[in-house]
Amino acid sequence: MSMSNHSREARWLGAISLTMVVLGTIALSSCSRPYLFMRTINEEESRYVRFQARYGEGQDGVALKFAHPAALGESEWAHLLGNIVIQEQKKLLVPGAAESAPRSAFDEDGRRYLAKHLAEGFQKARPDEWVVFYLSHPREPGVVEIDSGGFFIEDERLHLIVANYRQPVSMAFIREQIWNDPLRPAGDSFYDVIPQDHQTLQTVRRKDLTQSLLKQVSDLSIDYSAQLNDDVSGDREAVGSSIEDRLRILKRLRDRGLISEEQFRMKRERLLERL
Amino acid sequence: MGQIALQTELLRRSSPSGATVIILVLVVLGAIELAAPQESHAIPAFARKYDADCAMCHYPVVPRLNNFGQMYRRMGYRTPDEVNKDQDLANVSNFLSGRIKAQFGYENNKGQVERTQFTSPDVSVFYAGAISRNFSGWLHVFANNSTNVDVHGHIMGNWGTAENMIMVRVGQMHMFNQEGVGGFDRPTGLNPSPTQVLALTSTSSFTSGAASAYTFDSRQKGVELAYIHGPGKLAVQVSNGLNQNGSGTQNTGDIDPQKDFLVFYEHLLDDIASGFTLFYYNGTTHGTVTTTGTGAPTSISNTFNYSRYGFNISKIFPVAGYGFFELQGGYIKSYDNNPGQFGSSPPSNVEGNAFYVESQQYVTGPEVTFYERYSWIDLDAARKNSVRKDYTVGVVVPIQTRLRTTAEYTYTDNRFSGITGHLALLELQANW
Numbered sequence: 001m002s003m004s005n006h007s008r009e010a011r012w013l014g015a016i017s018l019t020m021v022v023l024g025t026i027a028l029s030s031c032s033r034p035y036l037f038m039r040t041i042n043e044e045e046s047r048y049v050r051f052q053a054r055y056g057e058g059q060d061g062v063a064l065k066f067a068h069p070a071a072l073g074e075s076e077w078a079h080l081l082g083n084i085v086i087q088e089q090k091k092l093l094v095p096g097a098a099e100s101a102p103r104s105a106f107d108e109d110g111r112r113y114l115a116k117h118l119a120e121g122f123q124k125a126r127p128d129e130w131v132v133f134y135l136s137h138p139r140e141p142g143v144v145e146i147d148s149g150g151f152f153i154e155d156e157r158l159h160l161i162v163a164n165y166r167q168p169v170s171m172a173f174i175r176e177q178i179w180n181d182p183l184r185p186a187g188d189s190f191y192d193v194i195p196q197d198h199q200t201l202q203t204v205r206r207k208d209l210t211q212s213l214l215k216q217v218s219d220l221s222i223d224y225s226a227q228l229n230d231d232v233s234g235d236r237e238a239v240g241s242s243i244e245d246r247l248r249i250l251k252r253l254r255d256r257g258l259i260s261e262e263q264f265r266m267k268r269e270r271l272l273e274r275l
Numbered sequence: 276m277g278q279i280a281l282q283t284e285l286l287r288r289s290s291p292s293g294a295t296v297i298i299l300v301l302v303v304l305g306a307i308e309l310a311a312p313q314e315s316h317a318i319p320a321f322a323r324k325y326d327a328d329c330a331m332c333h334y335p336v337v338p339r340l341n342n343f344g345q346m347y348r349r350m351g352y353r354t355p356d357e358v359n360k361d362q363d364l365a366n367v368s369n370f371l372s373g374r375i376k377a378q379f380g381y382e383n384n385k386g387q388v389e390r391t392q393f394t395s396p397d398v399s400v401f402y403a404g405a406i407s408r409n410f411s412g413w414l415h416v417f418a419n420n421s422t423n424v425d426v427h428g429h430i431m432g433n434w435g436t437a438e439n440m441i442m443v444r445v446g447q448m449h450m451f452n453q454e455g456v457g458g459f460d461r462p463t464g465l466n467p468s469p470t471q472v473l474a475l476t477s478t479s480s481f482t483s484g485a486a487s488a489y490t491f492d493s494r495q496k497g498v499e500l501a502y503i504h505g506p507g508k509l510a511v512q513v514s515n516g517l518n519q520n521g522s523g524t525q526n527t528g529d530i531d532p533q534k535d536f537l538v539f540y541e542h543l544l545d546d547i548a549s550g551f552t553l554f555y556y557n558g559t560t561h562g563t564v565t566t567t568g569t570g571a572p573t574s575i576s577n578t579f580n581y582s583r584y585g586f587n588i589s590k591i592f593p594v595a596g597y598g599f600f601e602l603q604g605g606y607i608k609s610y611d612n613n614p615g616q617f618g619s620s621p622p623s624n625v626e627g628n629a630f631y632v633e634s635q636q637y638v639t640g641p642e643v644t645f646y647e648r649y650s651w652i653d654l655d656a657a658r659k660n661s662v663r664k665d666y667t668v669g670v671v672v673p674i675q676t677r678l679r680t681t682a683e684y685t686y687t688d689n690r691f692s693g694i695t696g697h698l699a700l701l702e703l704q705a706n707w
Contacts, residue, residue: 088326140356141437142343142546143331168327170343171334171546173593177639187328188676 034208036181039129041121042113046136049117051129052150052183054208067153068125076228077115080158081106083227084220085194086165101255102194105165108260110135110147118151134182136175143170148182158224161217163209165191183209185217197230198223243271318401319677319707321352324369334548334591335599335637335644336671336679337706338461342506342546345456346437349503351411352404355437362405374399376704378465384696396702409433413448427494435503442510444499450512452491456541456550458587458603458633459491464669465683465700467492468605468631469650475583475609476627477654477661477691489516489558489581491607497534506543506550512536516558533559544590547599551588558582580612601635609655628653644671654691663689677707 039051072080081104088100106114114133121131132150139145146169149162163185169175178186195201203216210217247268254264322329329337332344340348350358364370376397383389399417406412414428429446452459452471459471466472472492497514516535539554559580587605594600609627631650638644648667669683684699 140354142346142355166326168325168331170331171341173547173599173639174330187330188322190326 041124041131042117046144047113047134049114049121049131049133050182051121051125052132053126053128054130054183065127066125066129067155068122068127068129070122070125070153072119072122072224074115074119076224077118078111079228080222080224081111081114081118083196083199083222084160085196086162086191087194089190089192105162105193106135106147122151122153130183132182134179137166139168143168144175145169146175146178146186148178150183153224156223156225158222160193160220160222161206161209162193162220163217165189185210193218193220195220198227246271318372318403320368320370320372320401320404321347324366324404325354335635336463336642336673339463339548340460341548342543345460345543345548345550348454349442349501349508350437350440351409351431351433351442352413353411353433357405358433358435358437358440359408361408364406370402370404372401372403372706374401374704374706376702378700378702380701381699382696384694387694387696403428413446438505440503442499442501442503444501445497447494447496448499450491450493450495450497450499450514450537451510451539451541451552451554455539455552455587456543456548457552457589458605458631459541459552460548463635463644463671464646464648464667465681465702466667468633468648469663469665470605470607470629470631470652473652473663475607475629475652475654476581476611476625477656489556489583491556491583495535507540508542509540511538535559547591549589549591549601551586552605553586554584556583582610582612584608598636598638598640601637602632603635604630604632606630625655627655642673645669646671656691661691663687663691677705679704679706 034054037053037055041049041051043050084105085102086105087102090099104111113135118131118133125131130150130152133148135147137145137147145166146164147162147166148164149160152159161183163183164178164187167178167186167189169178169186174186177184193201200221202219202221204219206217250259250264250267250271253259254261259267321327321332325331330341332340332347334341334344347354353360374397376395378394378396379391380394381389381391396419397417399415401413401415403413403415404411409432411431411433412428413431414426416424416426418424427447429444429448432443434441448454452467453461458468462468472490474488474490495514495516497512499510499512501508501510513534513536535556535558537554537556539552541550541552543550557580585605585607587603589601589603591599591601607627607629609625609629611625611627629650629652631648633646633648635644635646646667646669648665650663650665650667652663654661654663665685665687667683667685669681671679671681673679681702681704682700683702684697686697688695
């Protein structure tokens, strides 16, 4: 082999080695994780609500200053949670298929559980603590679906970041990963949060949550005072309104997933009997 | 020719060196990738069907399967809840997927011209899934880097429960390499171990084409009968034999009445992807045999028998807070029963030995997987110092959704062929 071939080969080996080192270094440097401090509000085998303070990565060394603690009752939380609506993303290659209907993000049991412990948690939360949740639903043998995310209140608005929604998980280490950090997305999302009245939705870069500079998460911001007032006045209207108005309100409650189909039919029949 | 050579030389002098270009490409891509890691999908149709991220079926990256993915495939592309249930075929989205691979490669073999090239090793369309209560189908159409278009697929039947079932496959298919566990699954990197894709016995010491050129990576035409019990699978396969190169257009070849047999047992050890496989393959053929031979046998006297047996195992260990570390390896004993009419005088049999060891490191967070492999193949050539050794390192990074990139480097020291050299590949793969 000639000298020039030797030097070319050496150059290539150097190039390849350097590339591997660079890739490795970048990979390992992006491994830095935030320091998480958790306190339990309630914990069961398949779900919990906890406080979580995050320091380090993405926080620039500054403690977060949320408007915590906050006094919201259980029924108020139930109202707010009932107004969080999600919709399944449209799939490819399904010509003519009806789009999935928006529905309440949390089922009745999940709403009741979260409302109770979020109310309790926000009354004790410190200014640097999120209130995070983890809900696991059995799907089939070997697979669970996980909802996880966190709430915080800032500038009179309640923020919700849903990191994982109905995320099917088959491996224990991914379950543990979400269990240990419910604010970290474990994969692709197949659902969109649909903002309702007094809600705005922003996609934001949160490297502290995603460990990625480019990946985004959805931040649902809720003017919770306005929403609660609306619901209260709506209820008042309902008490004194016509049967037609009541039917309309009933339909709205069903569409939002706040009442079941069976409850809807039962109430509707009662109202119609009065005609 | 002289003019072209001069232009090439001028181009070489006036352009940045190939090494510099590759460094820049890899570093830039690597930085982008690592800043934006996400998972990708192997068979996106299944991900769409179940609203599932790829991690439900894959570890550490697509296309390698985890325990759930292995069971899903064994059950005929069904989840446990779908076993013995009728299927809805109306939604094409649940069955149809596409895949494109684009590669840039650098090759520098001793005594040969240094080369770089862009290639497209695989453009594929899959149409696959469960199609009725007990049957499922797998259809894979792909064009490779040349003008070759392949079509292969199989029909699969499953009877029993998710825990106990009988499975039958018939068609043209990967027999157990790329369908198995413990290192016989789809590779994490770009290529499986050389022990699985190369011939393992010497052909040069015999009459041309006489020794077996069987490789575990052939997509053969045949049938499989398996019993699946929990994490274990015991299977018997009968196939035409070694000389199928995967082309669905071939209809002749090793069609002698003496079929090839493969018996294997594979076992999944955990819910990630650890597992092991024990196997025995016995093949018989007549006439001239090559990996691409299509001629019908003309005589039954030229009987040639060969066998392969060995094991593969992989074990994945958690590394608290960082990810996982995997050790993988396998050994294959090859035996060619050389017939007198083909062999040298006196006729001699061939006993090849091959093994590989591999480690992989999966880093949670950036979702990066590093891998390193060493393989050793002794073809039992009729001369000393004829072992082939391959050293491979690589890194795989999913980028956003439905994309993955891989950088892989292999140094080959092949004393049998006399070719020693470097091969570096950068691949971008899209699945949707």
